Amino acid sequence: MDPLTISATCISLIVTVSKTAIVVTGFVRDVRGARSDLDAVSRELLSLRTVLELLADDVADPGKFPDSLKKQITGIVTNCEGVVVQIEQTLAKHDGARLSKAAQWVMSGNEDMAKLRSSLEAHKSALEIALDMVAL
Numbered sequence: 001m002d003p004l005t006i007s008a009t010c011i012s013l014i015v016t017v018s019k020t021a022i023v024v025t026g027f028v029r030d031v032r033g034a035r036s037d038l039d040a041v042s043r044e045l046l047s048l049r050t051v052l053e054l055l056a057d058d059v060a061d062p063g064k065f066p067d068s069l070k071k072q073i074t075g076i077v078t079n080c081e082g083v084v085v086q087i088e089q090t091l092a093k094h095d096g097a098r099l100s101k102a103a104q105w106v107m108s109g110n111e112d113m114a115k116l117r118s119s120l121e122a123h124k125s126a127l128e129i130a131l132d133m134v135a136l
Contacts, residue, residue, distance in 0.1 A: 006074055010056035013081045014049055020088045021045045027091045031101045037110045041117045048124045064134050073130050080123035087116050
C-alpha cells in the first residue's frame with residue numbers, strides 16, 4: 001500500500017470527523033438531554049482526529065511501516081470511516097422538531113450512539129496500537 005494513499009485516506013477521514021463533530025454539536029444544542037451521551041462521542045472523535053493526524057505524518061516515512069501493517073491500517077481507517085458516517089446518519093435520523101428529537105433520542109438514539117461510540121473507540125485503539133508499534 002502506497003504511503004500517499006494511506007495519508008490521503010487519513011486526511012479524508014479527518015475531514016469526515018470534523019464534519020461529524022459539527023453535526024454532534026448542533027444536535028446537542030437542540031437536544032440538551034443528549035449532551036452526556038454525545039460528550040463521549042465528541043471526545044472519541046477528537047481523539048481519533050489526533051491519532052489520524054499523527055498517522056498521516058508518520059506514514060510519510062517510507063521504511064517506518066511494514067507492508068502488512070499498512071494493509072491493516074487501511075482496513076481499520078476504512079471501517080472507522082463507516083462508523084463515523086453511521087454516527088452522522090443516526091443523528092440525522094432523529095431530525096425534526098426539538099421535542100420530537102428529544103423523544104426519539106430517549107427511545108432509541110442514545111442506545112444506538114453508545115454502540116457506535118464503542119465501535120469508534122475500538123477502531124481508534126487499534127490505530128493507537130499501530131502507532132505504538134511503529135514507535136518501538
